Amino acid sequence: MAAPSAILQSEWTKIRSVRSTIWTLALAFIVTVALGAIICLVFDNTWDSLSPDDQATFDPTNTSFVGMQLGQLALIVFGVLVIASEYSTGMIRTSLAAVPQRGSFYASKVAVAGALALVVGMATSFVVFFLGQALLGSHKAQISDPGVLRAVVGAGLYMTLLVLLCVGAAAMLRSPMLGLGILMPFFFLVSPILSVIPKVKKVAQYFPDQAGQKIMQVVPGSDSNGPYGPWGGIGIMAVWVAVALLGGYLVLRQRDA
Amino acid sequence: MIELQGLTKRYGDRTAVDHLTFTVRPGVVTGFLGPNGAGKSTTMRMLLGLDAPTSGDVRIDGKHYAQLSEPLKHIGALLDAKSIHGGRTAYDHLLCIAQSNRIPTRRVGEVLETVGLSAVARKRSKGFSLGMGQRLGIAAALLGDPEILMFDEPVNGLDPEGIHWIRNLMKGLAAQGRTVFVSSHLMSEMALTAEHLIVIGRGRLLADTSMADFIEKNSRSFVRLRSPQPERLRDVLTAAGHTVVSTGDGAFEITGKDAAELGELAAQHQLVLHELSPQRASLEEAFMQLTAESVEYHAHGAVTPGASVPVPAAPAQQGWQHGGPPPTAPPPQQQPPQGGGQQWGSQWRNPGSGKGR
Structure with missing residues (x-):
């Protein structure tokens, strides 16, 4: 059994030595922050034209995270490529020849990708929160307001869990094309659309992204008397992640490389 | 190990x-x-x-x-x-x-x-x-x-x-x-x-x-003879009980006989020889013979008896360094096996059943 620290170090070298890592993570940060900032600026400038109802339910914290809807696509690419590129390049055979204990290999890969996603996710969420609030002027929330710190930390957690979900799904699919072809449309189109269709949204609210994003809300929306709270939502997402990671492990353990 | x-x-x-x-x-x-x-x-x-x-x-x-x-x-x-x-x-x-x-x-x-x-x-x-x-x-x-x-x-x-x-x-x-x-x-x-x-x-x-x-074990050895009087040489060799195989360039091949014995035979009949050389068939041939039964991806149908046999070009060049000069005509072993009409070596494509997954 090779030393766990050695395998972690090896996986860290792998992840830092390909361009896609820096590009996808930088893109996720830039898109989320830039788009969040623009939306906050727009709200601040058009505040007077909002209906009193909208003004009453305005959630400054959640508003600053709106850019994540687009930024998360780059995180999906990151999560998928971390593992699926091993298969598409044939590197998986070299990797498993070096570390035949597949559980250790997989756990190290998940840990390194997760840790990196956590750092980038937290940095993104704190930066976009403070920048967004600064641009919201008098409508801003304070980090010390009730539920706000939870939402900001939760946004970072959400991004981390999303990456892990994609790692697990890609480990099951074993192909970047398949992984991106399924996950990108799902999180960008299918889930957001289904979640606003009456009846269907009763199911869609349990989708990992819909459940996980609940933690970023501070002011309950007009229609948000859902069956779970912020932590319940992230818990539901965590269950999805656990299932995906387990599925990925079983596929990796079972199948020929 | x-x-x-x-x-x-x-x-x-x-x-x-x-x-x-x-x-x-x-x-x-x-x-x-x-x-x-x-x-x-x-x-x-x-x-x-x-x-x-x-x-x-x-x-x-x-x-x-x-x-x-x-x-x-x-x-x-x-x-x-x-x-x-x-x-x-x-x-x-x-x-x-x-x-x-x-x-x-x-x-x-x-x-x-x-x-x-x-x-x-x-x-x-x-x-x-x-x-x-x-x-x-x-x-x-x-x-x-x-x-x-x-x-x-x-x-x-x-x-x-x-x-x-x-x-x-x-x-x-x-x-x-x-x-x-x-x-x-x-x-x-x-x-x-x-x-x-x-x-x-x-x-x-x-x-x-x-x-x-x-x-x-696997490389066929034979003696190559060439004479300005090929008809007489063939008659003499056949009369002595040897199986004579003509090659395309007018030479003969006798399998499994000693060159000295054949040279003496020619001398007895006062035949002029321009070539008397012991030869070995290439290892490539021996390998093909060994695996002929078990080759999975044959070229189908295209080869008729007597047609030139598709031999992988580059490797054969190297093989001959060890197996003697290249045989100038298709040796008898390379006739297509009966029944199948199949020939080894021209279809090198692997459909990938075991590869590249």
Whole structure:
């Protein structure tokens, strides 16, 4: 059994030595922050034209995270490529020849990708929160307001869990094309659309992204008397992640490389 | 030492590797030979624990691959050259492999030097030629300074200088007492490097023998005669009870007879000979004969008796250095086997049932 620290170090070298890592993570940060900032600026400038109802339910914290809807696509690419590129390049055979204990290999890969996603996710969420609030002027929330710190930390957690979900799904699919072809449309189109269709949204609210994003809300929306709270939502997402990671492990353990 | 015991791999109802039992010993280069699709790569992947055997067992120094702690210090393998992430530099590729097995980082520089890639160490490997990729794969195999080395088709894509280099490298490694196991579909290549030979066809073991024995047993020896009086020569030879085969260029071939005996026979009849030479058929031919039954991917139908036989061009050139000059006409063995109308060697495409997944 090779030393766990050695395998972690090896996986860290792998992840830092390909361009896609820096590009996808930088893109996720830039898109989320830039788009969040623009939306906050727009709200601040058009505040007077909002209906009193909208003004009453305005959630400054959640508003600053709106850019994540687009930024998360780059995180999906990151999560998928971390593992699926091993298969598409044939590197998986070299990797498993070096570390035949597949559980250790997989756990190290998940840990390194997760840790990196956590750092980038937290940095993104704190930066976009403070920048967004600064641009919201008098409508801003304070980090010390009730539920706000939870939402900001939760946004970072959400991004981390999303990456892990994609790692697990890609480990099951074993192909970047398949992984991106399924996950990108799902999180960008299918889930957001289904979640606003009456009846269907009763199911869609349990989708990992819909459940996980609940933690970023501070002011309950007009229609948000859902069956779970912020932590319940992230818990539901965590269950999805656990299932995906387990599925990925079983596929990796079972199948020929 | 690599030991296979009844190793079997089935994909559905297709048996890729069929009860292989053999041992690869240290100190010599062991050639692993078989036509495309014979199961060589599948066998090697099972050896590394990448594919799970359907049944049977394979052990490295008495242990299963997954039981080896830091396996690269025991066995280094070159699988296909494409087992590399092209977006990573050669240096980083080797570094991440080294780190996983706690191999000192200085080894990365050393093996890059050994394979001659130091100048491109910081280049991303997607820009590498096939030969450079092959060298990078070999560097990865050498990284842990292992006692056992395994190369799957190492000369693929290498230029003549590279081929020469890899031959010497393998011989050198074996001379140091290491176990060297190298696969090829080219008999001629094996004849130049391997001392021991394992031949498989359709996943089954066809031969497990020393190279010298294989050559002795399998290469047909014959005597080539040429005379300005061919009709008389033929009559004399036939009268003496020899089976005479005419070649296209007016010479005759007699199988299994001593050149001296035939020369004396001609002298007795006062025949002028322009040529009297003992010959050996190429090893490539012997290999084709051995595997003819078990070749999986035949070219169908196109070859009629007497037509020129498609022989793989480049390898045959090398083979003849060992087997004597090239036979000028298709030898009798290469007539298409009865019943099938099939001929080996012209369709080198492998539909990939066991590869590239």
